[in-house]
Amino acid sequence: MTPVSGVGPQELVxxxxxxxxxxxxxxxxxxSTEANLRWxxxxxxxxxxxxxxTVTAVSVAGRSAGVVTRQGVATVAExxxxxxxxxxxxxxxxxxxxxxPLIGGxxxxxxxxxxxxxxxxxxxxxxxxxxxASLERAARSDQLLYGFADYELTTTFLATSAGSRHRxxxxxxxxxxxxxxxxxxxxxxxxxxxxxxxxxxxxxxxxDLERRLEWARRTVHLDAGRxxxxxxxxxxxxxxxxxxxxSGARAAADGRTVFxxxxxxxxxxxxxxxxxxxxxxxxxxxxxxxxxFVTARxxxxxxxxxxxxxxxxxxxxxxxxxxxxxxxxxxxxDLTGLPYTPFIDNLVLDAADPGGDTNHLVAATDRGLLxxxxxxxxEVDPTNLLLTGLSRDGVYLVERGxxxxxxxxxRFNESPLDLLRRADAVGTTERTLPREWSDWFTRTxxxxxxxxxFNMSSVxxxx
Amino acid sequence: MSRSVDPSFRALPLDRLADAALSAAxxxxxxxxxxxxxxxxxxxxxxxDGRLESDSDGIRAGLSVRVxxxxxxxxxxxxxxxxxxxxAAAAEALEVARISxxxxxxxxxxxxxxxxxxxxxxxxxxxxxxxxxxxxAEVLIDWTARLTADRRVDHADASVTTVQEDKFxxxxxxxxxxxxxxxxxxxxxxxxxxxxxxTFETMRTLAPPVGRGWEYVRGRGxxxxxELESLPELLAEKLTAPTMDAGRxxxxxxxxxLWLTIHESVGHATELDRALGYEAAYAGTSxxxxxxxxxxxxxxxxxxxxxxxxxxxxLATVGYDDEGVQGQAWDLVRDGVLVGYQLNRAMAARQGxxxxxxxxxxxxxxxxxxxxxxxxxxxxxxxxxxTEELIAAAxxxxxxxxxxxxxxDMQRYNFQxxxxxxxxxxxxxxxxxxxxxxxxxxxxEFWGSMEAxxxxxxxxxxxxxxxxxxxxxxxxAVSHGCPSALFxxxxxxxxxxxxxx
Numbered sequence: 021m022t023p024v025s026g027v028g029p030q031e032l033v034x035x036x037x038x039x040x041x042x043x044x045x046x047x048x049x050x051x052s053t054e055a056n057l058r059w060x061x062x063x064x065x066x067x068x069x070x071x072x073x074t075v076t077a078v079s080v081a082g083r084s085a086g087v088v089t090r091q092g093v094a095t096v097a098e099x100x101x102x103x104x105x106x107x108x109x110x111x112x113x114x115x116x117x118x119x120x121p122l123i124g125g126x127x128x129x130x131x132x133x134x135x136x137x138x139x140x141x142x143x144x145x146x147x148x149x150x151x152x153a154s155l156e157r158a159a160r161s162d163q164l165l166y167g168f169a170d171y172e173l174t175t176t177f178l179a180t181s182a183g184s185r186h187r188x189x190x191x192x193x194x195x196x197x198x199x200x201x202x203x204x205x206x207x208x209x210x211x212x213x214x215x216x217x218x219x220x221x222x223x224x225x226x227x228d229l230e231r232r233l234e235w236a237r238r239t240v241h242l243d244a245g246r247x248x249x250x251x252x253x254x255x256x257x258x259x260x261x262x263x264x265x266x267s268g269a270r271a272a273a274d275g276r277t278v279f280x281x282x283x284x285x286x287x288x289x290x291x292x293x294x295x296x297x298x299x300x301x302x303x304x305x306x307x308x309x310x311x312x313f314v315t316a317r318x319x320x321x322x323x324x325x326x327x328x329x330x331x332x333x334x335x336x337x338x339x340x341x342x343x344x345x346x347x348x349x350x351x352x353x354d355l356t357g358l359p360y361t362p363f364i365d366n367l368v369l370d371a372a373d374p375g376g377d378t379n380h381l382v383a384a385t386d387r388g389l390l391x392x393x394x395x396x397x398x399e400v401d402p403t404n405l406l407l408t409g410l411s412r413d414g415v416y417l418v419e420r421g422x423x424x425x426x427x428x429x430x431r432f433n434e435s436p437l438d439l440l441r442r443a444d445a446v447g448t449t450e451r452t453l454p455r456e457w458s459d460w461f462t463r464t465x466x467x468x469x470x471x472x473x474f475n476m477s478s479v480x481x482x483x
Numbered sequence: 484m485s486r487s488v489d490p491s492f493r494a495l496p497l498d499r500l501a502d503a504a505l506s507a508a509x510x511x512x513x514x515x516x517x518x519x520x521x522x523x524x525x526x527x528x529x530x531x532d533g534r535l536e537s538d539s540d541g542i543r544a545g546l547s548v549r550v551x552x553x554x555x556x557x558x559x560x561x562x563x564x565x566x567x568x569x570x571a572a573a574a575e576a577l578e579v580a581r582i583s584x585x586x587x588x589x590x591x592x593x594x595x596x597x598x599x600x601x602x603x604x605x606x607x608x609x610x611x612x613x614x615x616x617x618x619x620a621e622v623l624i625d626w627t628a629r630l631t632a633d634r635r636v637d638h639a640d641a642s643v644t645t646v647q648e649d650k651f652x653x654x655x656x657x658x659x660x661x662x663x664x665x666x667x668x669x670x671x672x673x674x675x676x677x678x679x680x681x682t683f684e685t686m687r688t689l690a691p692p693v694g695r696g697w698e699y700v701r702g703r704g705x706x707x708x709x710e711l712e713s714l715p716e717l718l719a720e721k722l723t724a725p726t727m728d729a730g731r732x733x734x735x736x737x738x739x740x741l742w743l744t745i746h747e748s749v750g751h752a753t754e755l756d757r758a759l760g761y762e763a764a765y766a767g768t769s770x771x772x773x774x775x776x777x778x779x780x781x782x783x784x785x786x787x788x789x790x791x792x793x794x795x796x797x798l799a800t801v802g803y804d805d806e807g808v809q810g811q812a813w814d815l816v817r818d819g820v821l822v823g824y825q826l827n828r829a830m831a832a833r834q835g836x837x838x839x840x841x842x843x844x845x846x847x848x849x850x851x852x853x854x855x856x857x858x859x860x861x862x863x864x865x866x867x868x869x870t871e872e873l874i875a876a877a878x879x880x881x882x883x884x885x886x887x888x889x890x891x892d893m894q895r896y897n898f899q900x901x902x903x904x905x906x907x908x909x910x911x912x913x914x915x916x917x918x919x920x921x922x923x924x925x926x927x928e929f930w931g932s933m934e935a936x937x938x939x940x941x942x943x944x945x946x947x948x949x950x951x952x953x954x955x956x957x958x959x960a961v962s963h964g965c966p967s968a969l970f971x972x973x974x975x976x977x978x979x980x981x982x983x984x
Contacts, residue, residue, distance in 0.1 A: 054849075057583065058954055060761045064555070064586040067579050068955075070849040072545060072562035089541035092562035109540065114620040117534045141579050152586050159588075166764035168954040196954075198764035209764070274638050275676035275683055282681025318527060318539035325539075395767075396890040400901060400921060403682050406982045408899050408921075410892045431890070431897050431923070433981035459956035477981055478923055478974075482767070482894035 029073070030132060032099045033179045036077060039100040042107045044080035044122045045181040046328045048315060049073065053139040056170040057148070062155045069141050075099070076317045078325045079106040083119035085325055086110030089317055116326075118319055118351035123329035125183025129312050132177070132187045139173045143217050147195075150222035154197075157226060162202035163233065169195040171217060178315055184329035188311040191215045192462055194453055198413060199229040201236075205483055206426065208232035209392055209413035211254060211453035213462060232392070232414050236426035240417055242479075244430065248388035249474035250418065251439075252378045253452035253466040256369065258394045259407070260299060260466065261457045263436040264367050266405055267337055268322040269346035273356045278405040278437065279346060286346060288358060293341040293440040296372035301364035302334035307451045308463035310365040322363060324349035335361045338440075340372065366463035371446035378468040381447050383421040385470060390416040390423060393455040394432075405435045410480050412455070429483070430476035445470040486604045488663045492522055492649040497661065500569040501653035504548045507573035509655060513580075515551040515593060516573070517654040519805060520564060521848040524612065528619040529642035533628035535620050536640075545848035548572040552580040554590030560849040594831035594839045596808050598657040603802025605664040606795045607696030611645035614697045619643060622700055626711055630673045633715040637683075638674040643667060643700065644692075644948060646960075650805070658807035666798055666960055668692035668948050669700055669707075673714045675722045684918075686718040687903055689739040689885050691945040692960065694796040704796070717916075721904055724916040729977040733880035733908075734922065734970050735873045740902045741861070742945030742963035743886040748926040749781075749788050750859040750963065752895040753815045754842075755824035755834070766952045767893025770926065771821050773834065779821035782930025785864065788816040790825055790857040792841050797858040798946045798960035801841075805852035808841035815859065819930075827854040846957040853953045856961045860944075863966035867938030870967040875911035876935060877969055882906040882913060883922065886945075899923045901978070921976045929970065937966035 029049040036047045051073050058066045076089040086109025090102050144151075147169060158165045171193040178186045196211040208229045214220055251259070272279040272286040279287045303312035314330040316323040327350055336344040345361040353360040375381070382390055397409035411430050416423045447468040454464055487493075501518045508516035522544040529536040546569055547560035557580025559572040611619075623641040630639035645667045653659045672687045690705045699705060736744070756762055757769040771779055781788075791812035792801050801810050806828045815823045823840075831839040844855035874882055885903025892898075901921045907914045946962035 054955070056955055057586070059586065060763055061589075061759075063588040064583050065761050066556060066558070066851050066853075067583045068558035068560065068851050069575055069579055070547075070560040072849055074562070076541075085538075087539040089539065091542060091544045092564055094563060094565075109538075109616060112616045113538060114535045114617060114624065116538075117531075117536065140575075141582055144582070148582060148586060155586065155588075164760070164763075166760065168764060170955060196764055200763065274674070275678065276638060276674050276685070280676075280681075280683070283678050317541075319537040320529070321531075321536070395893055398888050398890045400888045400899075401919070401978050401982065402685075404982050404984065406978055408888065408890045410890070410897070412893055429892065431892070431899060433899075433976075433978070435982060438983065459951070475981060475983065477899075477976070478897060480892040480897040481770075481925065482892040482896055 027096060029177050033177050035096045036099045036103050037179060037181055039103045040181055042079040042081050042110055046078040047179050048076040049177040050174060051136055052174040054172040055139055055141045055143050057144060058168045060166045061164055062159050075102060077102050077106040079110040081110035083115040084110050084113035085116050086113055087318055087325055118324040118326055118349055120326040120350050122180045122182040123184045127184040127329050127331050130187030132185055136175055137173060139171055143171045147217045154222050154226050164200045165197060167197040176315060178329050180329050186313045186329055193217055197225060199233060201233055206233050206236035207413045207483060211455060213451060213453050235416055235423050238425040240425040240427050242427045244476050244478045246473035246475055248472055250381045250385060250388060250390045250470045252468050253450055254455050255391050255394045256466040256469050257452050257454035257464040258397055258456040259436040259439060260367060260369055261454060261461050262407055267346050269348045269356050269358060270321050270352040272346055277402060287343050288346060291342050292338060292437060295440060295443050296340045297440055298336055298340055299338040299369050300336040301366050303332050303364055305366055305368055308366040308465050310463055314362050322347045324351055332362055332364045368465045369467060370449040371467055374448040374467060375445060376447050381445055381468050381470050382418050385418045386420060388418045390418050395456055397456050405437055406433060408433050429480040431478045431480055432475055433477045434475050439471050442472045443469045444472050488602055488604060488661050489649055495564060497651045499566055500546060503566045504569040504573040505655050507570045508550050511577050513550040513552045515655055517549050519848055520546045520651040523648045526645040528623060530623035530627045531640050532631050532638055533624055535624060538620055543847050547848050548576045550576045550580055551591055552577060555580050555584045555587045556591060558851045591829050592832045593828040599660055599803055599807060599809060601660050601802060603662045605694050607665040609697040611667055611697040612647060626671050629711055635675060635715040635719040636673045637676045641671040643669040652807055654807050660803040662802050665696050666694045667699060673718050675718050677722060684722045686714050686721060692948050694798050694800055720916050721918055724918040726919045727917040729975055729980055731972040732975050733877045734973045735877050735882045735967060737884040737967055738943035738945055738965045739885045740883045741965045741968060743889050744900060745859060745861055745963045745965055747889060747891040748895055748898055750856050753824050754854055755826050755830045756854045765954050770894045770896055776821060780819060781816045781821050781927060782819045783933045784819045785936055786816050786819045786930055786933060787862040789862060790815050790859050792857050794858050797962040799856060799858045799962060804841040804843040805845050806843040808839045811840045813840050825854060825857050844959055846959055850957050855959045856950060858962040860964035863939045863942045864936045867936055870937055870941050873935055873937055873967050873969045874908055877908050878911050880908045882908055896925050919978045921978055923974045923976055932971045933968055934971050935969040941966040
């Protein structure tokens with residue numbers, strides 16, 4: 021296919037900066053290619069390939085910023101127009117509260133000049149035949165498969181007029197498969213992250229799905245109530261991500277989040293749980309690596325366009341059970357008197373003394389529930405970060421260390437902070453795909469966790 | 484005022500792009516091909532405590548080609564808009580269809596649709612991009628400053644998102660449509676912090692997002708001054724309101740809350756792609772399965788729900804959908820019984836339903852069109868009661884105003900919602916706010932408990948900008964109109980109890 025443009029991203033960035041006439045300028049170019057396949061009822065439903073270039077120009081005029089993003093910028097003239105447009109916006113703009121000097125020349129990363137890699141539908145060359153075999157296997161076994169395979173390669177170029185230059189290549193791939201029995205009465209789900217689509221063993225994924233469908237041959241009805249519950253890593257990720265998103269320092273300092281200290285200030289330094297758990301982000305964490313610099317296409321409570329290009333460093337949001345840091349802009353760090361700890365696009369939870377995988381936690385459970393994953397998680401009460409949501413695609417009864425039956429789905433009401441307090445067994449951290457939030461946040465590594473008295477508020481008839 | 488599509492969009496070589504893609508696809512012998520060229524401008528501005536927090540302006544633009552080749556779809560898209568890009572996208576879409584054919588066991592066919600050559604523009608007066616650039620920021624700064632000037636308000640946020648969506652669609656049958664839609668969503672939240680008790684409360688405006696222009700911010704269709712003036716007292720009352728025991732209560736639900744319950748429990752449940760399992764691995768399926776069409780008792784006999792893509796100022800209102808199907812209106816639930824679904828052309832043909840009712844939509848030129856939600860609305864009762872009369876009929880119960888938290892299971896049975904404010908009803912009159920409540924229900928039980936719907940004077944067109952569906956994920960804006968309504972014996976939760984406090 022024809023490349024998106026004749027002018028390369030590196031040249032566009034430099035020509036954009038050269039055209040800048042204001043008090044400062046940031047250019048962000050994002051080159052993205054994507055391919056996906058989707059299937060349902062054992063047949064393909066949709067597919068697609070997409071290529072895009074998205075360019076953001078931030079121009080500074082005094083304490084004001086003009087922020088303009090355009091897709092498809094193809095020529096130097098269009099790039100110069102974009103910079104001029106952002107300068108016009110900056111000159112007209114009301115002063116920005118987060119105004120700060122742009123990030124300077126000592127902040128650089130990545131191989132700026134390396135050629136661009138692009139994805140196309142060929143990424144599925146090995147995967148598609150394996151998927152086809154799985155669809156046929158399902159049809160033979162009176163099962164129905166539903167799912168999605170997606171691969172995206174995004175390269176970000178970020179430069180500031182103060183001299184900062186960053187480049188980061190981020191491949192993101194995942195496959196999700198939901199298997200249902202022919203009568204739709206039993207349902208199971210498996211999700212896997214992959215950066216290549218060449219490392220997936222579809223046969224073992226299908227074996228895993230079948231094992232779960234077999235577990236559901238016997239079903240037991242359980243009423244709503246509080247149950248000791250084993251949460252696999254995906255479910256833990258889906259509960260920790262809202263906690264991370266709620267950790268803005270500015271809002272906490274304003275007194276309006278669960279991390280606000282009664283009487284004023286934030287709860288940084290306060291013990292949240294007796295468990296030796298650490299919730300952290302690290303741009304070079306193995307398997308979940310992400311850009312080691314800040315990219316902000318707009319300002320907001322926890323982002324600032326003036327911070328573009330600031331390096332990110334390993335950050336412990338919760339350190340051995342103590343609230344260690346909140347999500348900051350340089351502006352909010354100044355307001356709160358806390359270190360500048362910006363958002364990082366991955367999240368890892370680990371225990372000081374981890375104890376095996378999900379199967380180990382099940383084996384060590386006398387009576388309780390095993391979840392597969394969670395769904396439709398929303399904040400009910402920001403004062404305690406109470407969340408609601410549902411179990412999905414397999415809740416199992418554990419008796420004397422073994423799965424003995426499938427049970428009905430539940431609606432839960434729980435706060436992730438309470439879960440950290442009530443975790444009585446925490447396993448080994450592994451790379452996992454968050455089922456609920458994977459559209460927005462995919463790079464997580466989480467342990468399985470057993471939580472005492474998990475609040476299943478009501479029964480859901482969904483199967 | 485009669486408007487036409489933005490001349491700068493019309494200036495793109497739309498017909499030449501279409502010709503390049505459709506002729507390339509035609510040479511390859513596809514049964515059907517379509518081209519979309521889109522440019523969507525999204526502006527977002529926010530203010531906090533009388534100061535500007537954020538102001539940005541973005542355009543998503545590009546073109547896509549979708550082909551139906553030997554019964555299998557193929558889709559390719561690019562942010563480059565040129566004749567070469569269009570021809571290359573057609574070739575790549577064909578390649579995607581060929582690779583996909585091996586995984587397809589069903590042959591896709593399309594329901595027939597007349598050929599349309601048309602231009603269509605949504606109903607608005609002032610394009611938000613034609614007002615002075617600083618007005619957005621100044622309005623929001625003023626709104627938040629007014630609120631924080633009141634000693635009962637500690638913090639205030641205001642934001643406005645403005646969208647201008649221009650779309651060109653052409654297909655191999657000969658349809659060519661060019662459309663422009665404008666919508667915006669202003670919202671303001673006031674926050675009170677009780678440092679002594681170590682807690683806080685918020686109160687958000689009820690003003691819905693609308694398919695209108697900047698005139699909405701200036702007061703056409705909503706009285707911003709009155710609503711902003713009311714927030715400090717409403718917030719102060721909520722902060723000190725008593726909590727209440729969980730239990731079963733009769734409730735009157737205001738349109739500002741009920742629209743979201745309709746969205747989740749009726750809108751999504753009557754999407755045929757969900758009922759057929761296409762969303763099973765992601766958004767979920769529906770209890771309202773196809774075999775129950777015409778038979779499923781959805782709610783009480785007074786329940787009449789329509790789908791439409793035609794209502795003035797509706798967020799899902801279009802002239803033509805993203806498969807070239809003209810916008811229509813139809814019944815989904817009539818006399819309490821499921822009688823219709825939301826369709827696209829492939830599903831209408833597959834299920835033998837005749838013409839599509841025009842619910843195909845893609846949120847960007849880079850995404851394939853899916854069946855997305857029409858404006859799904861609960862109809863009022865002609866000559867029906869006022870909200871005050873419904874409250875009087877409730878006798879002892881609750882009145883719920885404004886949406887807040889929402890969640891529903893993947894087959895659309897079990898839901899839980901909170902609100903901006905809950906009022907106690909005693910002796911048929913409002914008796915002050917109560918707090919820390921949520922309502923939970925099962926869809927058909929809940930709608931079955933609807934005893935009365937309000938008259939047309941209580942009807943409000945609410946809605947959302949952020950309805951998510953599909954993989955890769957897409958976001959759509961949709962409106963839901965409804966009257967106030969009375970429900971008997973709804974399960975009310977105390978959220979403090981739920982949190983184990």
